[in-house]
Every structure is written in structure tokens, then in C-alpha cells.
Amino acid sequence: MQSNYNVLIIGGGPGGAMAGKAVVDAGLSCCIIEKRPAIGAPVRCAEGVGHEISELVDLDPKWISSKINGAQLVAPDGQILELNPEMAGNEVGYVLDRKIFDRELVWKAANAGCDVFVKSRASSAIIKNGKVCGAIIETGGKTLEVHADVVIAADGVESKFARWCGIDTTVPVAEIETCVQYLMTNLDIDPGLNSFYLGREVAPEGYVWIFSKGERTANVGIGISGKMCRDGKRPKDYLDAFIAEHLPNGKIIELIVGGVSACKPLECTVADGLIIVGDAARLSDPITGGGIINAMYTGKLAGEVAAECIASGDCSKKALMKYDVAWRDSKMGRGLKRNYQVKEIFIKLKDEKLNSIVNSVNKLDMEIFDTKYLIRELVKYNPWLLKDIGTLRRLLD
Amino acid sequence: MIKVFKMLIIKREVCGYCGACVSVCPEGALELVDAYLTVDPETCIECGICSKICPLGALEVKNAE
Secondary structure, eight states: OOSEEEEEEEOOSHHHHHHHHHHHHTTOOEEEEOSSSSTTOSOOSOOEEEGGGGGTSOOOGGGEEEEOOEEEEEOTTSOEEEEOHHHHGGGOEEEEOHHHHHHHHHHHHHHTTOEEESSEEEEEEEEETTEEEEEEEEETTEEEEEEEEEEEEOOOTTOOHHHHTTOOOOOOGGGEEEEEEEEEESOOOOTTEEEEEOOTTTSTTSEEEEEEOSTTOEEEEEEEEGGGOOTTOSHHHHHHHHHHHHOTTOEEEEEEEEEEEOSOOOSOOEETTEEEOGGGGTOSOTTTOOOHHHHHHHHHHHHHHHHHHHHHTOOSHHHHHHHHHHHHTSHHHHHHHHHHHHHHHHTTOOHHHHHHHHHHHTTSOGGGOOHHHHHHHHHHHOTHHHHHOHHHHHHHO | OOOOOEEEEEOTTTOOOOOHHHHHOTTOOEEEETTEEEEOTTTOOOOOHHHHHOSSOOEEEEEOO
């Protein structure tokens, strides 16, 4: 490890890997450090992504566990809402194999010239005159000072680096989705279909998912709000009950746990000499919990903006703000804002109201499906939506 | 008046080392180091938020002996 790089990246997930590739492609030196001994493992993810991932990287079939042609939403009363490809839009995509996918993204960065160190972790930030200038790195029993013009914090939901730089990254209790997932086999499922189960009894303020991993195999998981979690009512308790009822013959071959933030993004995702990306910036989708594509997009953008700012000799917060402004103004940023509002509505809905919504969506003409049409029709059948919730009115404008 | 000292216990055999607790800790007292979880007892205020949200129930605020 050198003692100086143009850019130092904390974390070797999809966000860090995309950032690393963008920095070296711009002709600058870069180092990714990953605290785990392996890239991509252990998995802490349901692995689902929309088809738009292909806008960020050329998809390799060996990263894909399953191609998803459709989804179904199961209401609390058991009614099924089928989302076929024409209407599901972005929700149709792939279930990845993250152990392979994450590793290959880091390989791409490494092959382009980026340094990579595993089982190496940042233990504090180097800050001079209020500017982030690097990190103290613990690796193989040694403690090193690594200096950089820009540090990119891509250290995930358990992020500490931004906090060490004075940024409050605390996720509110009500806005952490606490999750457990099993990789299960011996399941009678349609390999091209992902399923979502809703309801207070199934997953309070969250959902159960079955994401196909190919023939007879799936990620079966649950996320519930931290607010609803307590002894005897933890996500594992709900998931075990769901499996006993719906998938009694399934065999569990892997246990995966994790937290997903469903809060607003950090108020500001840059500081002097620092850019924060992906889950560390609280950029996972507040409704779906999906974060892979958002991390990849912001990682790439962070790498590009860091390279530009280094070339122009100004890595101040003001200069790096270009990154913050760009993602907030992107399709992703606008989507996060909208979905946060929609989430705020949905977590308050009682099961009867969810049933009523699914029932009315099932009556719709799917040929003319779009979001505004959906909301307008929903309100027609469920006028209480407007009375109860002013936010929907704004979404109609 | 007797002051009761509390402390956060990490049940290592239950913990899944996911880091969900780290994200909700208001004091920054928890850290996922490689593949294990640590708590800094000097920083921890024993608020119990991490214990509440843990997916597996691996954290517990206990009265210290």
C-alpha cells in the first residue's frame, strides 16, 4: 500500500468498485480498502436489481442467478396482484449472485489499475484544518497513514467513516428495516417470478420477499421496521412463521442478516475532501430497500467528480458539491424523494386498506398503466386515501 | 441511593455480524470490525436502541455485577 493516492476508497462493495474504476479511468491513482477478507462475502442482500443495471455495466450471464419476468404482490387477505412485464416496468430485472458480481466489479477496477487491499480497515480519518486528507489503515497487524486528495466513503449501512468526519449518519429506529433472509432450496416456485407478501401479521411495516435464485431455489427474506421489532417479534420470528405456513418443505442452506435504511438520504453527502456514496449515504430505496444500483450510480459519479476536482486542484466541499447536486437531480434522486413520501403513506395503512387498494388495482385496465393513472384510479375507488393523506394530493400534481 | 451500572452485552454466538446496530447507534459506540462487533463502553450510553432493532436478538443491556 502506498502512503499517498489521489483517491482512497473505504469499502469494496459495488459503490466502491464503480468509484475505483472511474478514478483510474480518468488517469489518477486510487486504492480500495475492504475490511472483510473477501470481496462479496458474506452476502447481506436480497440480490434483486432492475433491468436498468445494464446502463451502468455490461451484464455478464455468470453474475445472474435468475432472470425475472414478473412479480406478484400478495395482499394481507391473500389476494394476488400480478405485475406483468409491461406494467411492472423497472421492477422486472435480475436476481444477482453477489458473491460473483461484487468480485467481478472489483476485478474490473483492479485490472484498470486500481490498488485493492482486503482485511484492511480504516480506524479513523486524517483531518487537517477541517479537510479530510486520508485515513489511518489497520492491515495485517500494522497501522499505516494513507493520504489522499479525496476519500470516498463506500462503507455501507454500518458506515463509520463519515461519522469520524463529523457527519451524523444515525438512522432513526423507525427507519431501519431489520432483515433476515434464508437461501432456501427444494421449493416449488416459478423461477421467473418474484413474490412480495404484505400485512401487519406477515411483516409489520415491511414485507416478505421470495426472490428466485433459479430452479427450486430462492432468497426468502423479511424486513420489518425497527420500531416494531422486539423479543419474540424479531424478523427471524416472523420469517420462521411464514416459512412454516408457506414453504414447509424448503431447506435452509444459508442465513443472511442485515439492516436497510428507509430514511431520507444524508442532508449533505460531501465535505472538504470527502464524498459519501451508496448505503453509507443512506441511498437505499425507502420502499423496496434496493440499494445496489444506487450505490453503483453514485459510486461512479463520485469517482468522476473526484477526478475532475483533483484535476482542477480544488477538492473543497464547494467543488465536490457537484456530486451532491447531480445525484439529487438525477432520476434516482427524484425517485428516492418520491418513494420516501409514498413509504410514509404506506406504513400507516391498515391491512383492510391495503386489501382495498389491491382489490381496486386488480380492476384497472392494465393497458394504460402509468403511475398517475394508477393513483387517480386508486383515489376513485378509495376516496379515503385523499382525505387521510394529503401527500397523495401532491403526488397527483 | 445505589447507582445501578448498566452495560451492553454482545452475544457472539447469536450475532450475525450484519452491522444493522451500528447504523442506529446515536453515539457511534458500535463498530463492525472485519467479522466481529465491538462496543466502546466509554461511548455507549446503554440506550438499548441497538438491542431493540437487532434482527436476531444478539444485544442486551444488562445491569453490571
